[in-house]
Every structure is written in C-alpha cells, then in structure tokens.
Amino acid sequence: MGKTIKEISVALNEAQKYQAWMKEIEEDGRAGVQKVWKQWNNRMEKEKKKQEEHDSKVKFDASFLSSAEQLLAGIDEAGRGPLAGPVVTAAVILPKNCEKFLGINDSKQLTKKAREEFVSIIKEHALAYAIHFQSAKVIDELNIYEATKQSMKKSVENLGICPDFCIVDAMQLPIEIPQSSIIKGDAKSLSIAAASILAKNARDEYMEQLHEKYPVYGFDQNAGYGTKQHLEALEEYGYIEEHRKSFEPIKSMVEAKKERVLI
Structure with a gap:
C-alpha cells in the first residue's frame, strides 16, 4: 500500500532538494499528491531565486574590493520624504560568509516582521554597524x-572598524574613504540592503514612540x-516640534503664524 497524501506532504515539507524517492510522487496520479508536489516545486523555485539574488548581491559587493582582506561598508537612509521625525541613516560592514543574510533585500520590499528578524541577525553577525538620527531641527x-x-x-565615522x-x-559623502554612489543600491547590494533595514527599523520604532506622545x-x-489623516490632523491641531518646518504645508503654517504675531 502506498503512502497517504498526508505522509507525502510531511515528507516533502522536510525535503530541501530533489531526491530519488520523489520519482514515485511525480508519477502518482492522485490529484492531492500532484497538488502537494506542485507546491513543493514552487517552494524550491522561490528558494532557488532567493539564493540567486543573494549570490548576485554578494558578488556586486565583492566587485568594489581588490582583495579578500578588504572591508566594505554599505550606507543607506530612511525617512527623507516625511513631514515629521528624523531622517535615519545606517552604515554596515558584513562578514565574508554571508549565508546568514540570505533573503535580505531593500527594506521596503520586506514585511515589518521580516525586517525585525533581519535586524537581530545583522546586529549579531555584522562586523560593525552604526545608526545615526538627524533631527527635524537640523x-x-x-x-x-x-x-x-x-x-x-556620521554613521560611517561611528563604525567600530574603518572600511576600505x-x-x-x-x-556622495564628504569622507576620505574611497566610495561609490549606487542608484537603487538597496536592490543591488547586500551591504546597502542591510543598512536600509537597520535605518528603516530604527526610524519606525522612533515614530511608534512618538505616536505614544502625539x-x-x-x-x-x-x-x-x-x-x-496626517494632513487633516495638522489642519486641526497644528504642528509640533518634530514637524519639519521647511516642508510644506508646515512651512506655510509657520509663516502664517508669524504674520498673525506681527499683526
């Protein structure tokens, strides 16, 4: 008697690559078996794509270094566009063995849960990282x-190790270290993607704390x-210290307030 669909499903869930015993499953005519077989193949295809994207990012980062001993820092930011809160930047130096970072991508492409999980991995395994908050005032x-x-x-200067x-x-940064500016870097580079995750997660936490207050x-x-909703709240309650006074519509609100004082 052959295996039940449930037994086959459990076996496939545990399998990470094609094995000889799967030929029997391929030829099994039961619709339920073919359904779990298709699901397994889709999962393998996703894993293969994820590995290929990871390898491409690692190769991209390595292309900037002339030897295996040199160290690369990836730098990114979060929060240039908002009307309130800081802009947050991060710099990260990853180790040569990067398999633990499989799946790291542009922070905007990841769920909040995935970002939080990667933040723990990056902070534990990175050779060095630094996060800097630039206030609305600045x-x-x-x-x-x-x-x-x-x-x-500042993020680069705060790294515990000086990158090559x-x-x-x-x-383009005003630093002495050789550098390259990469358009859409967080989609091409593992180091920049890691920095983007640290910056976005730190900024999101800051804004969640600010929400408690306002x-x-x-x-x-x-x-x-x-x-x-934010614009309506601005209209009703006005702006606070954390709002960027050089950004519209807050800039006009500040000027209108000054005019009222002068009258």
Missing part, C-alpha cells in the same frame, strides 16, 4: 539632502508621511 537648518549626507557621514571602501545609496497624527501608521 533638517530645517541644512535642508534634507545636506542633513542626510551629514548623517551618513564605502558604497552609498544614491549619495497619537492624533497617526505616526504609528504613517511614519510621518503626509497621508490624508
């Missing part, structure tokens, strides 16, 4: 581009971005 003083650049510079080369997501703006849902 953003208003410098402008968002310059504030982000200066924050990235830096790759930065779409930015719940009317919905920072736990919008992370400071100008959603309809």
Whole structure:
C-alpha cells in the first residue's frame, strides 16, 4: 500500500532538494499528491531565486574590493520624504560568509516582521554597524539632502572598524574613504540592503514612540508621511516640534503664524 497524501506532504515539507524517492510522487496520479508536489516545486523555485539574488548581491559587493582582506561598508537612509521625525541613516560592514543574510533585500520590499528578524541577525553577525538620527531641527537648518549626507557621514565615522571602501545609496559623502554612489543600491547590494533595514527599523520604532506622545497624527501608521489623516490632523491641531518646518504645508503654517504675531 502506498503512502497517504498526508505522509507525502510531511515528507516533502522536510525535503530541501530533489531526491530519488520523489520519482514515485511525480508519477502518482492522485490529484492531492500532484497538488502537494506542485507546491513543493514552487517552494524550491522561490528558494532557488532567493539564493540567486543573494549570490548576485554578494558578488556586486565583492566587485568594489581588490582583495579578500578588504572591508566594505554599505550606507543607506530612511525617512527623507516625511513631514515629521528624523531622517535615519545606517552604515554596515558584513562578514565574508554571508549565508546568514540570505533573503535580505531593500527594506521596503520586506514585511515589518521580516525586517525585525533581519535586524537581530545583522546586529549579531555584522562586523560593525552604526545608526545615526538627524533631527527635524537640523533638517530645517541644512535642508534634507545636506542633513542626510551629514548623517551618513556620521554613521560611517561611528563604525567600530574603518572600511576600505564605502558604497552609498544614491549619495556622495564628504569622507576620505574611497566610495561609490549606487542608484537603487538597496536592490543591488547586500551591504546597502542591510543598512536600509537597520535605518528603516530604527526610524519606525522612533515614530511608534512618538505616536505614544502625539497619537492624533497617526505616526504609528504613517511614519510621518503626509497621508490624508496626517494632513487633516495638522489642519486641526497644528504642528509640533518634530514637524519639519521647511516642508510644506508646515512651512506655510509657520509663516502664517508669524504674520498673525506681527499683526
């Protein structure tokens, strides 16, 4: 008597690669068996794609170094566009053996749960990492581009190890270390993707804490971005210290307030 569909399903769930005994399953005419066989093949295809993407990112990072002893730092940011809160940057130096980071991708492509899991892995296994918060006040003083650049510079300087080369997501930094600016770097580089995860997770946590203090703006849902609910709350309650006064519509609100004071 052959195996039940449930027994076959359990065996396939435990299998990580094609094995000789699976030929019998391929030829099994039962619809239920073919269904679990198709599911297993789809899972293997996804795993294969994930491995290929990982290998491509590792190869991309290695292309910037002239020897296996050299170290690469990936740098990225989170929060350039929101109306409130800091811009957060991160720099990460990953080890040569990167299999533990399989599945790391641009932080925007990952679920919150996946980001949180990867944050733990990155912090445990990275050779060095640093996270820097640039306040709304500094953003208003410098402008968002310059504030982000200066924050990235601080992240690199705060690394416990000095890298031999830096790759930065779409930015050129005022640092002495050789560097390259990479457009859509978080989709091409494992190091930049890891930095993007650290930066986004740290910023999301900050905005969730800010929500506890100012719940009317919905920072736990919008992370400071100008959603309809956030804009309506601004209209009704006005702005707070954490709002960026150089960003519209807050800039106009600040100017209107000044005019009222002068009258």
